[in-house]
Ligand SMILES: CC(C)=CCC/C(C)=C/CC/C(C)=C/CC/C(C)=C/COP(=O)(O)OP(=O)(O)O
């Protein structure tokens with residue numbers, strides 16, 4: 001195998017395992033993009049979903065004036081220089097008195113790149129439930145909730161998060177995933193952008209064909225996955241992939257489906273310089289005319305990208321399986 005093919009295969013294996021890659025040149029960059037700064041241009045929130053052996057969920061009673069006495073999942077805003085998991089452990093300790101260990105990211109929610117919430121399934125590893133005698137400005141107390149007894153909630157948005165935790169524990173729909181430590185200056189997506197054709201194969205196997213969009217950026221001598229930068233406008237994070245696709249394909253029958261997240265790269269150790277996040281994202285492109293699937297991927301304009309026909313059967317099967325089974329961390333744009 002030539003070294004370019006080998007590098008591509010290693011890249012794909014890395015991304016499919018939920019691991020990370022160093023950041024490189026961006027492919028689709030909006031004008032005037034500058035590094036994001038935590039709590040100035042972006043706010044990241046962590047929320048913990050933690051169950052005890054009786055399937056009760058950890059809840060904290062809020063001390064803030066606007067939601068005083070109401071109950072919520074342990075949650076809070078990330079601070080400068082913190083990792084996502086350090087923020088999770090700090091918030092759970094401060095608000096609930098409990099030491100916790102992350103199991104997996106459960107969901108990413110966003111209101112545009114300015115507000116991103118990481119919902120994390122975790123387990124108790126010690127400490128003791130905060131009592132009213134320990135009430136402070138972080139919370140009044142913590143309790144395990146059976147999800148049936150009446151409890152005045154700060155907001156009902158936590159209910160689907162708790163449900164997602166229950167479902168994941170019963171039947172995980174994607175492999176366990178934790179953020180990985182790679183610095184990034186902006187919020188962006190590295191795209192595993194796939195085009196599948198089930199009727200384009202002319203051999204007798206009837207195997208679907210799979211193409212991936214690769215960057216042919218001059219700054220990257222080896223094959224690499226395209227990276228699209230999000231800006232702090234009202235657009236959602238997945239919108240950056242739509243912009244990249246619009247820049248290189250003109251077909252009017254293209255449909256872009258964001259399947260979800262394969263990996264989350266973050267390292268906020270240098271405030272204002274590495275407060276960004278790279279989401280490694282699985283995106284499916286569909287090109288349908290008059291209800292009929294088109295057997296080859298849309299034509300590309302310019303020479304910034306090229307389609308790669310995946311011939312490695314094992315990688316191809318893994319990617320198609322992740323798409324078909326929606327085996328990805330869900331991203332919700334609220
Ligand atoms: C912000 C995103 C992506 C989702 C929020 C989903 C919505 C609309 C929730 C309903 C309203 C609500 C309760 C918003 C609070 C979200 C928020 C800013 C949580 C941060 O946690 P806090 O507990 O307020 O922060 P600290 O613990 O750091 O004080």
Ligand SMILES: [Mg+2]
Pocket residue numbers: 074075076077095
């Ligand atoms: Mg809080």
